[in-house]
Amino acid sequence: MANNIKDIGRRQTLKTLALGAGAVAASNTLPGLMGHTQAASSDPIKVGFQVHRTGIGAAYGRWYDRTTEAVVARINAEGGINGRPVEIVAEDDGTDPKRGAEVVEKFATQHSCDVSFGTLFSHVVYGSSPRAGELKMPYFVVSEGHHVASGALNRYTLQPGITDVKSQVEAMGPFIAENLGKKVTMIYPDFAFGHDHRDYFSAAFEAQGGTILEKIAIPPTETSFTRYFPKIPRDTEVVYHVMVGPAVLTFVKEMGEFFGPSRPEIFGFIDSLEAVDLASPGLEFLEGTYFWEGNPRYAQENNSEFDTAFREAVGVDNNGASVTDAKDISTYGHMFGCWETMYIIKAGMEACNYQGPKDRASLIEAVEAMSDMPHSMEHPQGAKRFNGKTHQTFGHQYISQFEGGRLNVVHTTSIEDTLYEDEVDYTKQSF
């Protein structure tokens, strides 16, 4: 009897264990299967956002962050992508190329992101792009560097939401030659960004019949510029400057002291003064000078409904400052790129019916197939023309004059003004 009880007990125990194990297995497997089925329809699309929260790019990063939050909120309010919500996974890269590559790797292998997005500084793009290519992770940069279109990167790296420095600079040549003068002296930082301006602008300007009288390179460690200004030839008609970094206010102030009231025409890039209040002491010298703007910081009289809605969504007032703090100046000339890039990711995913990482190659192909994009809520800066071979977009550029403490647009280039010959065909690279 005792044996029977023992037997029954053991059998019962084994049976119970077996049932329990089966139940556990079922609960682990079936919901898993069901979850997989549901994944395509309800799991969020995860976008890894490589953001410059610290380091030299922090001011840009802050506004790229706000723009991205705004566009994702809008996309989600419109029903997401393929009916799935978009989730941003943001990681600071410290504006450092080594950390940038680590962040891309983290998106791919730790957070299981579908795509990565949002990098601005060129050296971080260069540092991160090889890993994106190796991990077969679509990498949508918002950098304006010429790196993508130059062919230096790979098929997984695209720049569909912002124009590149080569097209921007080349499009300035005709305006300067026709309106400001034919003899230019260039002042630029002595590193790659400045060298791009030096090389592309001088070629474009000379093609217009202009002359570059002097090219003055400023070492990046420089904090005072007085010894460089005497190098500007006396017959200079236009000073072209593209200084960036914290010393820019000193640069403008010292340039003002050097020229006094009789200055030549001056043309600069807004990169110098992004996130800088134009009412800052010393900048009054810039009154009457001209700037390239990627997107006009100040709302214009004929402002488009799209730009007005974009400002409202991101929280930017008509002067390009935060609606909650008039001293918090945006990086308006660049940050639209995050907005437009997110809409391109959405359009690409919807075009290829993106379901998950296995469709990444299809997503790239879908974006490569894009071409003309109309001025719209998806592209509030203006119409674009994407070149699928070079993975680079082209668009209108704005030239503004500093008048009465604000920037007024005086010229808008056509898209055709910004085009140049293809330097690469990424579609020939295999996945």
Place this chain on the structure above:
Amino acid sequence: MKSWLQHTFMHALVLVGLAALFFVLSEYHAGNLARIMIFAVYAMGYNIMFGYTGLLSLGHALFFSAGLYGLTLSMHLLNIPAAFALVLGILASIIVSGVVGFFALRTRGVAFMIVTLMFAQAGFLAILLAGKYTRGDEGIVLAQATRSIGSIDLSDATTRYFAAYLLFALAYGFCAYLVQSGFGRTLIGIRENEERAQMLGYNVQRHKWIAVVISGTLSGLAGAAFALLWGYAGATFATVQYSIYPLLYVLLGGAGTLIGPLLGTAFMFYLIDFASEITPAYMLIAGVTLIALTLFLPHGLAGELRRRWLRWLP
């Protein structure tokens, strides 16, 4: 004899452990560990100079960059195959560290720090000024197809891990041998009392110069390996912060300990990685943690282990 067994056990534990970790860790953490091993080689190089010889350099980014650019420019501009470019990268760091050591060792203490810092700053500016070839701050991407030795594709995750492991193991084995050798003990003697070593008849200057060259070469090896394994070289790696990193790694891990550089590099990497997930002010967390560690573990992680429990730790 007992000490020899303990050392052997520790070395085996480190090397077998690192190899085994690849099969245990997730893809993300295995990728991190590959990076950590390469930067630990950099820190081991720094440790030879700082931890064992007592020379505090603020210019090691120059040696790292010499290897980085020695390899990258060879491959990018001259189309030299990766294996030979790796040798050229190492050669570049030997030459650069030899020259820097020759001049910098004419100074001592704070002046030595400043001179090494200035050399590194000059190197950084030279990279920017040679932008036509180096692409300055933007840097150079090495095409994936070129990053292979023979038929071994070094951009593959598994290959990369074990390539990093191999270099780490070689550097670790070399350092283990060096610090136990007569030469290594002389370096420690110089660190402890330079005048006494000189009075005993050692050519202190020569020993220190060789230590600089060994240190610079290991740093350059790390730089060349980084470019080869991750496919990028840029001027950022020549900036001051990349001279500070190995100092931090060594201080945190334990200066003058063999395992310290690996521990310090891993600790710093994950401190930043974890803290950045918690708050955007992660550098504050990192800073407070580093201050706390410096206050409460002044000998670093391995240094404290040796002081408290493992007196035999090499």
